[in-house]
Amino acid sequence: RSDDDAMSLWSQMIVRNFPDFTSIDCGASDSYKDENGIAWETDESYISNGENRVVQNPDSVPEPMRTLRVFSSRKKNCYPVSVPGGGRVLVRASFYYGNYDKKSSPPTFALQFDANSWETVVTSMDQVVSHEAIYDVFAEGTAVCVAQLEQGQLPFVSAIEVRTLESDMYEGLDSSFALLLKGRLAFGAPGVVRYVRVEAAASLSFPFPWSNVAEVNLDEQEAIIRYPSDAYDRIWDPVAASDGLITTKSDTTVMDPTTVKDNPPADVLLHAITTANVSTDVVLFLSELLPIDPVPAYINLYFAEMIHLGSNATNSFQVYVDDDRVIDAVNPPYQTVAEYLIMRKAASASTKITLTTTPEATLPPLISAMEVFVARGGLSNGTDGSDGQSS
Known part of the structure; x- marks a missing residue:
């Protein structure tokens, strides 16, 4: 890049506010700074x-998951977190049971934000459960x-994280709605969490049902992409496929994600998942991400070209949701990113997204990243003033 190009990119970066982070390690006795x-x-x-409680085998989990705060009194307990000036936020709540009470009975309880129903938290004996909105x-x-x-099912919290976002991020979100994260995937990125095996077919798909998983990298904390790669500390799950789907890597390390308002990290755009030939579709099944019953869905797709195309090469493909064509032609840019938003009033586990080449294409379709949310409407503007204590 020329000096002028570098200065232009720097000016784009500095006009955006640095996000504010609040990271609460529930039940911890001391403050600290983690490896990120x-x-x-x-x-x-x-x-x-x-x-405050400590989980069994605390050395086996990241530090924020080693302790928790459990609530044996009051039906409802709240953490009030300051957000000076208000605005758009990303909030993540995490729960790790870790058999802290030696009862081998992980509880189920309700999670809320600002008096709004969020999720029913179903905890696990030995897995971290996180919900993001x-x-x-x-x-x-x-x-x-x-x-x-339920009686005897005691709620607890391991960690709460609040990150401020730019006001124009996720701009399809109306202020009366919330986006509840169901999946944030970095296709082909290193440190793969899930490897899958499928029979060769005319139409290849991802993600696959868990029954098809052949190998799992258990060190997920090493695999995920988050801050400082993502300035807003969004957590991206790297995923890749074998036996049909192809993981591809950019031929450059130069990537400018600031051309789109949601500003995904460069690390998720320098890789992609594709197919072996131009006549094979990429099909993204949402069966592992969305519920069986239809819900309003908000889906971001991110595309970046992996190679500098010659004059005779064309990468162009259409995007379908089930049988509806929603994007006429994606032409992935090189060294930057194209982002497309798909909003559906009703999407479910049976919904699929298909990338299929246009007649002039000489290269197969590809995709670098995807975010899938459920849109929740009818929000309250705030929580009860007494919620910080009891309800």
């Missing part, structure tokens, strides 16, 4: 109810709450 440079604080200044904060803060659903 993220500063974690204890939850003592956020809540007084509940009891993107929404607008109308006051100077937001509240993350857990509530008991």
Whole structure:
């Protein structure tokens, strides 16, 4: 790049605000900075109810998952988090049971934000369960709450993370809605979490049902892409396929993601998943991401060309959702990214996204990344003033 190009890119970067991070390690006794440079604080200044606990075998999990705060009294308990000036935020709540009570009985309970229903948290004996939402904060803060659903099923929290976003990110989101994350995938990126095997077929697909998983990299914390690669600390799951689908890597390390407002990290755009020939479609089944019953869906697709195309090469493909053509022609750019938003009033586990080449294409379709959300409407503008204590 020329000096002028470098200065232009730098000017694009500095006009955007640096995001604010709040990272709460629930039940921890000390503040610390993790290996990603993220500063974690204890939850003592956020809540007084509940009891701190340590999981069994704490050295086997990342530090924020080693402790938790469990609530044996009050049906509902909330963490109020300051967001000066309000605005759009990404909120992530994580739960690791880790048999802290030696009962081998992971609980189920409700998760809420600002008096809005978020998810039913179904915890696991030995897996971290995380839920993420993107929404607008109308006051100077937001509240993350857990509530008991059944007698003896005690709610707990391991970690709460709040990251401010730019006001024009996820611009298809109306302020009366929230986006509930169901999957954020970096196709072909290194540190693959899931490897899959399928029989060769005319139409290849990803992601595949878990029954087809042949090998799993258990060190997922090493595999994921997040801050500092992603300035907003979105967590991207690297995924790749074998026996049919092809992982491809960019022939350059130069990548400018600032050309799109959602600003995905360069690390997820320098790789892609594709097929072996121009006549083979890429089909993305959403069976592992969306529920059986139809829900409103918000889907971001990210495309970047992996090679510098010669004058006789053309990469052009259409995008279908089931039988509906939603994008007439994607021409992935080189050293930058094209982003497309798909919004569906009703999508489900049976929904599929198909990338199929146009007649003039000489290269097969490819995709670098995808985000899948459920859109939740009818939001309350805030939580009850007493929610920080009890309900």
